[in-house]
Amino acid sequence: MLAMLRKGGRSVSDLAEPFPMSLQAAMKHIDVLSNAGLITRRKQGRTVACAFRPQPLKNAMRWLKRYEREWEERLDRFDEYVTALQRGESS
Amino acid sequence: MKTDGKDEVLTFQRVVDAPRPIVWQAWTDPKHAAKWWGPAGATVPVFEADLRTGGSFRIEIEHSGNTSRVEGIYEEIVEPERLVTSGSLTRNGTKLCDTRRIVTFEDDNGKTAIAVQQTFFNLAPEAGDMSGGTKAGMEEYFDRLEAHLRR
Numbered sequence: 001m002l003a004m005l006r007k008g009g010r011s012v013s014d015l016a017e018p019f020p021m022s023l024q025a026a027m028k029h030i031d032v033l034s035n036a037g038l039i040t041r042r043k044q045g046r047t048v049a050c051a052f053r054p055q056p057l058k059n060a061m062r063w064l065k066r067y068e069r070e071w072e073e074r075l076d077r078f079d080e081y082v083t084a085l086q087r088g089e090s091s
Numbered sequence: 092m093k094t095d096g097k098d099e100v101l102t103f104q105r106v107v108d109a110p111r112p113i114v115w116q117a118w119t120d121p122k123h124a125a126k127w128w129g130p131a132g133a134t135v136p137v138f139e140a141d142l143r144t145g146g147s148f149r150i151e152i153e154h155s156g157n158t159s160r161v162e163g164i165y166e167e168i169v170e171p172e173r174l175v176t177s178g179s180l181t182r183n184g185t186k187l188c189d190t191r192r193i194v195t196f197e198d199d200n201g202k203t204a205i206a207v208q209q210t211f212f213n214l215a216p217e218a219g220d221m222s223g224g225t226k227a228g229m230e231e232y233f234d235r236l237e238a239h240l241r242r
Contacts, residue, residue: 060214063187068101070130070154071207075105078205081127082109082117 001029005039005052012041012048099214103207111196114203115171118194129154144168148176157183163190172196188214 001015016026030050033039037056042049107114117123125138129152137151144165152159163178177191189212197204 071103073130077127079107086109
């Protein structure tokens, strides 16, 4: 469903159509995606339009990238610390 | 990195010009670790560690106005070659994820090769957005999605 929405907004029935499940079951999937903040829903006349909202995934990825950078810095510090320790410069 | 909701794994490697017993001590002894733990510019006001299998640890890191807390247990300690810990990471009071870290130390011609493998579980979608609330973690969300698919 997310793959479909990445290509553009879809109505709930369009989203449910390719899957071998009831419309009711598809609605449950859509609820889960919506609760996780990954899609938005908007009423348009008699249909509900869904759109992909990538921000939560982007946020998590951004944080991991930052964490990765912090670990490299940590290893730099460790390297410096151990080198100093060996020279007897550190208590 | 994957975005399919499975566990995220980061790995780091470094060769340090010091023999393994010294590297092990500097890494595991709170007295030493508190002096280098955390990213550049960080301070470590709390580093409590009961260094034995099943023992717990609690570390607080102050960095760029943020307070991070890591709490967990030592799953496996094989001095001076292997250290496995698991715990959770909280920043400014918001839990970001659970983690498991495997650190191995190998002799390398008088130097020591360090390998860190860190796995993240239950990564919160708002992890990159510190002002975020407390939405369900990515893992929980995908678990629920999977459970729905199996119906």
